[in-house]
Amino acid sequence: MSNVELKQAVKSFGDVTVIHGIDLQLNSGEFIVFVGPSGCGKSTLLRLVAGLETLSSGSIHIGDQDVTHTEAVDRGIAMVFQSYALYPHMTVEQNMGFGLKMTGVDKEEVAEKVAKAAKTLQLDKLLDRKPKNLSGGQRQRVAIGRAIVREPEVFLFDEPLSNLDAELRVEMRLQIAKLHEQIGATMIYVTHDQVEAMTMADRIVVLRLGHVEQVGSPLELYHHPKNLFVAGFIGSPKMNFIKATLKEGSATSAVIDVDGQTITLPVNAENAVAGSAVTLGMRPEDLGDNSGDFALSLQVEVAERLGGSTYLYGQCSGLENFVVQRAGLDDTKEGSSMNVNVHAANCHLFAEDESAFPRLSTSGLST
Ligand SMILES: Nc1ncnc2c1ncn2[C@@H]1O[C@H](COP(=O)(O)OP(=O)(O)O)[C@@H](O)[C@H]1O
Ligand SMILES: [Mg+2]
Structure with missing residues (x-):
């Protein structure tokens, strides 16, 4: 187990800078998820930690070592990729042990470590199989097993579940979470999937265009997104954003005008x-109640009934695809209009520069 630290990490390819001076401190044993849209620099950042790319400036520290100029093989890390890259002619056992064998570890020790990892990953009955006779999930487990046998200080995962179907992804997600509990190593996991980030991470690092937008626990990001980008990225379906005008602000409230309605929100707006x-943000799941502090009118265009919940989509205050999530079956007709009740304490408010006004209360967990 080791902590990982990046100091002012910059990476440029030619004259294009893709990582812009990132500072990060990851604690020993933490499960950290790097999340962000495609192209934001997640893989590059991970490859910098791995030593597969070299920094243009700044430094990287693993444990108490400055590894900025250390070769990948000497960094005490293991990486699992989206493509499993198993040797097709080798059995599961040989694939898992190959790396160790090449570094000169003796046969018995390799066999012992492979057997232990295979048990952890429930591969012990498949040791004699070739990759072509395994399912996608089993192949990915072999790739993870190959990393485990090396007993790294830090595990790096780059979108390891993207090639699996939805059901297997959920299963593997749980398996990786359990693995982290069992071996307690520091893990850095890259994904563009905010659900994976929310469910697996101790802390999430949200990236955009090579910058860190916010670092925090899943619920910190959910309840207290620092800006419009994080608010829109975390949560599914996405937060609804409506244009509004700020009338006055203080340390304890913001008074805004939404379509001629005057609404007071409990946020710190002393700098307003x-x-x-301004932009008013409302999560679909906060809008299903039969009462609230104010109401907006929704023209319902589409209703999706999932059994356990209902999504109502339509136009609301100039937003085309406003979404309301209601619990259970909802019989609101498509084409009808309805009042959407909103609790002021559930609202988010963003300034013109997209930064959030800090919320003073949350009706949920306030982590
Ligand atoms: N070897 C490279 N040469 C030039 N540009 C690269 C190279 N690797 C990545 N990039 C660019 O860096 C940016 C970040 O890429 P990447 O880290 O792969 O993003 P992500 O993993 O978040 O999708 C992209 O614009 C990509 O085109
Ligand atoms: Mg990537």
């Missing part, structure tokens, strides 16, 4: 500029 354009 009266008359400025």
Whole structure:
């Protein structure tokens, strides 16, 4: 187990900078998820930690060592990729042990470590199989097993579940979470899937265009997103955003105008500029109640009934695809209009520069 630290990490390819001076401190034993849209620099950041890319400037530390100029093989890390890259002619056992064997570890020790890892990953009955006779999930487990036998200080995963179907992804997600509990190593996991980030991470690092937007626990990001980008990225379906005007702000409230309605929200708006354009954010799952502090009118266009919940989509205050999530079966007709009740304490408010006004209360967990 080791902590990992990046200091002012910059990476450029030619004259294009893709990682812009990132500072990060990851604690020993933590499960960290790097999340963000495609192309934001997740893989590059992970490859910098692995030593597969070299920094343009800044430094990387693993444990108490400065590894900025250390070769990948000497960094005490193991990496699992989206493509499993197993040797087709080798059995599961040989695939898992190959790396160790090549570094000169004796046969019995390799066999012992492979057997132990195979048991952890429930591969012990498949040791004699070739990769072509395994399912996608089993192949990915072999790839993880190959990493485990090396007993690394830090595990790196780059979108390891993207090639699996939805059901297997959920299963593997649980398996990796359990593995982390069992072996307690520091793990850095890259994904573009915010559900994987929310369910697996101790802390999430949200990246955009090579910058860190926010670092925090899943529920911190959910309840207190620092800006519009994080608010829109975390949560499914996405938060609804409506344009509004700020009338006045104080340390304990913001008074806004939404379509001629005056609404007071419990946020710290002491830095607000009266008359400025703001964005009101409301999560679909916060909108299903029969009462609230104010109401908006929704023109329902589509209703998706999933059994356990109902999603109502339509136009609301100039937003095309406003979504309301209601618990259970909801018989609201498509084409009808309805009042959406909103609790002021559930709202998020964003300034013109996209930064959030800090919320003073949350009706959920306030982690
Ligand atoms: N070897 C490379 N040469 C030039 N540009 C690269 C190279 N690797 C990545 N990039 C660029 O860096 C940016 C970040 O890429 P990447 O880290 O792969 O993003 P992500 O994993 O978040 O999808 C992208 O714009 C990509 O085109
Ligand atoms: Mg990538």
